[in-house]
């Protein structure tokens with residue numbers, strides 16, 4: 001027993017992807033339990049944009065209006081070198097009423113999904129960590145530890161999380177949405193190899209007086225790709241790619257405390273360095289820096305699981321793939337795979353469809369990510385396309401805020417197309 005009912009599906013991880021999977025199941029009246037070892041949702045903006053395709057999924061769950069009320073709408077990607085604007089990708093036709101790219105902090109999205117899940121009758125079980133998972137023919141046995149805070153230390157008192165209770169729960173299905181260090185993936189013995197070099201970024205969010213209009217700006221230098229995002233409330237985010245500093249892997253861990261502790265943790269990320277980076281990489285940026293409210297250095301690895309699960313235990317989101325930050329592809333494709341997986345699992349639980357059909361999920365996920373990460377071969381360039389863009393294809397594709405057919409349509413505007421795996 002976990003929570004109020006005996007679940008048919010255990011979702012491990014209450015990040016955006018786990019919440020999306022749980023909400024999809026709850027809306028279909030499938031008994032679901034969601035556990036997370038942390039004490040609350042994330043506290044910062046992280047993957048801060050929802051692709052139009054993600055908005056369509058949220059519309060099906062009745063959340064579109066709420067998102068659009070909060071979000072900043074972006075409709076174009078401007079591609080710059082250090083001095084000039086070289087190309088544009090329209091995410092929707094001019095004057096088109098089509099869904100925009102919705103810029104919204106990830107913590108706001110997570111709270112919205114958690115509230116919707118609660119309204120659907122499911123409370124996230126925070127402070128519940130899965131410490132062991134044993135896949136079986138009819139499901140899996142999960143060891144779930146309930147964590148509590150306890151005072152420890154003598155000379156200097158402090159608190160730490162300890163295991164108050166441990167229980168073994170048998171569940172017919174598990175969805176592992178437990179992030180890049182996924183225990184679910186490890187319990188299946190699935191490898192998570194690197195498929196490209198890691199990238200390192202310095203990220204600053206601040207208030208500015210500059211009107212950034214409806215444009216996301218990519219600034220492509222010889223070795224770096226920097227990104228300028230407009231945010232709601234007159235804020236913006238600059239992400240500067242670093243080539244001469246390696247950031248440790250631990251930086252890709254979500255913080256649960258909303259204050260900016262970056263100033264102390266990363267003393268180098270000060271106003272002076274921000275100004276230096278802006279003047280070197282985007283001298284055209286004339287906006288004031290009115291108040292830095294979040295700063296961080298992050299390492300983004302590029303990894304792809306060798307499978308997305310098997311039988312009755314499956315993966316979605318960062319548990320299965322990692323990519324660079326600019327196109328927000330990890331979270332957005334993760335939302336799509338959470339929905340697809342939850343619907344397929346609901347088909348088995350509710351309508352007795354064969355478990356074997358989930359192999360199709362595995363095949364589709366691997367194919368999409370191999371293309372997104374350029375594993376099968378680089379994207380190619382039309383003869384008429386700007387050769388500057390053609391030479392940058394493998395850097396630009398992960399930066400476009402789209403996936404699937406939308407990504408193909410966006411890339412086509414630059415004269416780029418996916419590698420055809422059937423050609424040599």
Ligand SMILES: Cc1cc2nc3c(=O)[nH]c(=O)nc-3n(C[C@H](O)[C@H](O)[C@H](O)COP(=O)(O)OP(=O)(O)OC[C@H]3O[C@@H](n4cnc5c(N)ncnc54)[C@H](O)[C@@H]3O)c2cc1C
Pocket residue numbers: 012013014015016017018035036037038046047048106128129130131177178179180182183251252253254255296298316317318319324325326327328329330331334
């Ligand atoms: C500092 C930072 C900046 C980022 N910036 C960007 C960006 O600019 N662009 C971008 O696209 N992406 C960015 N990301 C990545 C983005 O946040 C992730 O892609 C997104 O959160 C993935 O969602 P998810 O639900 O798959 O995994 P997560 O959000 O990682 O959620 C996984 C959840 O599982 C829980 N969990 C893990 N193990 C267990 C266990 N054993 N038992 C129970 N619970 C468990 C964790 O506590 C966590 O809540 C950033 C991330 C960080 C940390």
